[in-house]
Each structure stands twice: as structure tokens, then as C-alpha cells.
Amino acid sequence: MLLHLISDLIRKKEINDSFSNDPKRVLSEYNISNLDELKAMSPESLKAKIIEEIDNALSQYPLLGWPAPGVIKLTEVDPSTFKSGQTSYEMIIKGENFESSGNKIDEILVFSSEVNFARASKFEVISNSELRAIFDENLEVGRYNLNIKYHENSGQFDASLPNAFEVV
Numbered sequence: 001m002l003l004h005l006i007s008d009l010i011r012k013k014e015i016n017d018s019f020s021n022d023p024k025r026v027l028s029e030y031n032i033s034n035l036d037e038l039k040a041m042s043p044e045s046l047k048a049k050i051i052e053e054i055d056n057a058l059s060q061y062p063l064l065g066w067p068a069p070g071v072i073k074l075t076e077v078d079p080s081t082f083k084s085g086q087t088s089y090e091m092i093i094k095g096e097n098f099e100s101s102g103n104k105i106d107e108i109l110v111f112s113s114e115v116n117f118a119r120a121s122k123f124e125v126i127s128n129s130e131l132r133a134i135f136d137e138n139l140e141v142g143r144y145n146l147n148i149k150y151h152e153n154s155g156q157f158d159a160s161l162p163n164a165f166e167v168v
Contacts (some may be wrong), residue, residue: 001031001032001053001055002029002030002032002038002046002049002050003050004030005026005027005030005032006050008030010064019041020116023059029050037058042114051121070100070102070103070145070152071097071157071159072094072096072098072099072105072157072159073095073097073147074093074094074095074102074146074148074158074159074160074161074164075094075095075096075161076093076094076095076161076164077091077092077093077094077146077161077164078086078091078092078094078167079091079165080135080164080165081163081165081166081167081168082112082139082166082167082168083139083163083167083168084139084140084141084167084168085138086138086139087136087138088134088136089134089135089137089139090132090133090134090135091132091133091134091135091165092126092130092131092132092162093108093130093131093132093133093146093148093164094129095129095130095131095132095159095161096128096129097128098125098127098128098130098131099125099127099128100128100152101154102152103150103151103152104150104152105123105125105131105148105149105150106122106149106150106156107119107133107148107149107150108131108133108146108147108148109146109147109148109149110125110135110144110145110146110164110165111141111144111145111147112139112140112142112143112144116139116140116142118135118137119135119141120133120134120135120138121134121135121136130146131157132164136146137166140167141167141168142166142167143163143165143166144163144164144165144166144167145160145161145162145163145164146160146161146164146165147159147160147161148160
């Protein structure tokens with residue numbers, strides 16, 4: 001890859017020295033077959049080729065752990081404060097890609113610690129940017145993180161929102 005070659009030429013003296021002595025060998029190690037074609041490219045063409053390589057690498061998000069375009073993202077919970085002592089808590093969870101093709105929500109959890117957590121007894125997708133969740137448990141006073149477990153064609157995923165709401 002051209003991107004790796006340029007990066008290594010900048011960062012690694014031994015690659016730069018090898019390239020100076022035997023450019024064809026170094027190019028072949030990076031799967032680049034035509035030095036004359038590279039030399040003939042304008043700086044703009046080189047940039048475009050590198051950007052294309054970066055885009056291709058990032059499109060392999062499951063391998064990189066990189067967020068893909070359809071991943072669920074959580075932004076806020078409404079209301080953000082609840083009174084303690086309730087036997088049921090209903091909230092609207094806001095975010096992105098709740099209805100994206102292939103996304104299937106498995107469970108919604110809230111937790112303030114490893115021992116203090118609750119699982120939503122019911123939830124429904126209202127729109128691509130809103131979910132309704134009901135927790136039929138008494139939540140202790142504290143700040144709660146939100147976690148949604150979901151799956152799609154390429155595997156299981158989690159979406160998290162730290163300090164999503166507070167019980168006072």
C-alpha cells in the first residue's frame with residue numbers, strides 16, 4: 001500500500017536507506033508494481049490515491065474495531081433525572097441508527113456499579129433516533145450508565161452512554 005510506504009519512508013530510516021539502494025524491491029514489499037507510474041502522478045493524484053486507501057481500510061471496521069456508518073450511537077436520555085423510590089422508570093433514549101438495516105436490539109441495561117444494575121423490562125423503537133425503555137425495578141440513588149446490546153449481520157455490539165441519567 002502506498003500509504004504504508006510513505007509512512008514508513010517518513011518514520012523509518014532503514015526503509016528510506018533500502019528504498020535509496022533498491023527501490024523496486026521495497027516497492028514490491030508494499031505491493032506497488034510500477035515506480036514510473038508513481039513518479040508520473042501529480043501531488044493531487046497521490047493524495048487521492050492515499051485517501052482511497054484510507055477509506056478502503058476504514059471500511060473494514062469489524063477488523064479494526066472502528067465505528068461503521070450503521071452502528072448505534074447514544075446521545076441522551078429524557079428525562080435525565082428520576083426520583084428514587086419509584087417502582088417503574090420510563091425513559092426516551094435518543095441517538096442514531098436504532099432502525100438501521102440489520103440492527104436488532106437485544107437488551108438495554110443501566111448500571112451505576114457492577115452490583116447495581118437493571119435490565120429494561122420493555123423497550124420499543126419509536127424512530128431511527130428514539131427508543132422507549134421501561135425499567136420495572138427500584139433504582140438506587142446515583143448516576144447511571146446506559147448500555148444497549150445489539151447485533152447485526154457481522155456480529156454482536158454494544159453502545160454505551162456514560163452518566164446517562166441520575167436517580168435522586
